[in-house]
Amino acid sequence: MRRLGPSTEGFYDQLLKSCNFLASLRQIHSSLTTSGLINQALHLGAKIIIKYTTYGEPNTARSLFNSIHNDKSYSFLWNTMIRAYANNGHCVETLELYSTMRRSGISSNSYTFPFVLKACASNSLILEGKVVHGDIIRTGFLSDSYVQAALVDMYAKCGQTDDGCKVFDEMSVRDLVSWTVMITAYEQAEKPEEALILFQKTQQEGLLSDSVTIVSVASAVGQLGDVLKAQAVHGYAICNAFLEDLCIQNSIVAMYARCGNVEKARLVFDMMEKRDLISWNSMLTGYIQNGQASEALLLFDEMQNSDCKPNPVTALILVSACTYLGSRQLGRKFHGYIINSNMKIDATLRNAVMDMYAKCGDLDTAENMFNDIHPSERNVSSWNVLIAGYGMHGHGRKALEFFSQMLEEGVKPDHITFTSILSACSHAGLIDEGRKCFADMTKLSVKPEVKHYACMVDMLGRAGCLYEAFDMIKQMPLPPNDSVWGALLLACRIHGEIAANYLFQLEPEHTGYFVLMSNIYAASNKWREVGKLREDMKNKGLKKPAAFSVIEYGKDIQGFHTADRVNPYWKEVYKKVESMAVEIKMAGYMPDLSCALHDVEDEDREHMLNYHSEKLAVAFGIMNLTPEAVVQVTKNLRVCNDCHSAFRFISYIYRRKIIVRDANRFHHFEGGTCSCNDYW
């Protein structure tokens, strides 16, 4: 075999560097093999292994590896193969190769561990990760900063932030990457304050951040929702000339949007010279998070004309928006779009479309879609969608049927399944069945969480089993939180005041409970208490989240907020609500003044009731839809008692089917009654 000079190696090096296709890679590979160079210059072989793997040919890479790693004590090639696997998501193979490496007596080094840990991190393999941690200690590589950072990252990605923090604290020297790993860890663990404190420390230590750090920090600020901090991050990026970086621009767009400042997000978005999928998807999400669905739709049109084509994530964002808005018509349009575009529809997207149909009131289509999925392809979420969908409509029996069918088919229910089935039982008043499901949880090895107790309390409370509900709270093995007390408060107004005291200790900032509590006081005419609560709210700077209701009309959507004077049809709609109020009063409707939280005379308070967003939307529907059409409205908050009662009368007098989806469930009004039987 002829020994080739270094100039030949350099030539191949160049060749590999500029090689962009699988075909040319194969050519280089075969030419190196025939010349025998591949056995002499292993770094060339290593580069080919990496390239094959990134081109989706891990098996070719592996056979090349198998044919050239003849020197048993040589860890370089092993590390290369492990790196190739780990960086391309072949987590099982990474760990398999690592264990072969150990069994063959090849010693690992500081280049081995970061990749093995990465494989553990990306699949949340905490047990394997801990074994590797042990190996690291035994082989004496714990002092290496790359290994340390990878360890912190592994623990964090496996959800064990505390263990990661322990490793971090014990590090003697921390470089920028270790700090960033820890900042990201806190951000991912939804502890944005901690993340920002760490970032402050990097600044105090005089460390210069790079773009990765900024992206993490921006994302932490987004979680925090603090516009001022967002501006500071934006400013920092400008001052340090980071704003050229596409990732940073994207993260700033998302950050502003999550802080509620979509206008600023759009400004940054518009100023970008290049946009990738993440840019468009971030902006779309931003509009939807801020309730600006129509802007999102305009942007989607623009996106289709851009050089960046929508991907499944885009579709997921749009479909979820329709779910949120309750717009079946738009949802159907996007579903059609998804089918016609050639995008890959994975289980997540398909389930999201099913969920859209179920939550927009078209259970038949949801169920048909479900039936079209091959039984082996149905995952827990597919079942959860149907169970939750039927539950929201008050069809508890049907939800239970799906639940038992799911068990028969051997699909293991998860915590969401039980939340859905328990709330289905609650809405349908199926207490015995609900108790049984709750008991089954432990048998099916799903540990009851606080939210499941909240469902139980809600169910028992509604059904009038107040003491059992209260006992349930007292006997919980977990500390009851605001939602548990809130469930008791919502369901049984009689025990409201007891629950309220606990509630305000636990969740002093939660606006919803203030509102609920003032309703309870108002219902028993305790106006002094109502006033005091409202004073409290004002002092704490709390505002009730703005109510809005949405109805489809023609090819468009009409949205109304409380006492709306922005909607173009408001004047006609006001007239209609007022005349309807007169008519249903003659039929026996009594305005429920406790639903109006205003310090005004009764007559005005009654007047105010007319302008609740859901009443405006329903009136709009009755005015504009054909008489036989169902008036379907989606409200972002819980439907109020007064509107609920009014809709019963309206459905009777005007002979209309009215469907209202509120934050909790569907209400089908027909002939003077509601499918929720007046408890919801």
Added chain:
DNA sequence: ATAGGGTTAG
């Protein structure tokens, strides 16, 4: 001797 860690939309 060759080689390496952290980030953004859902």
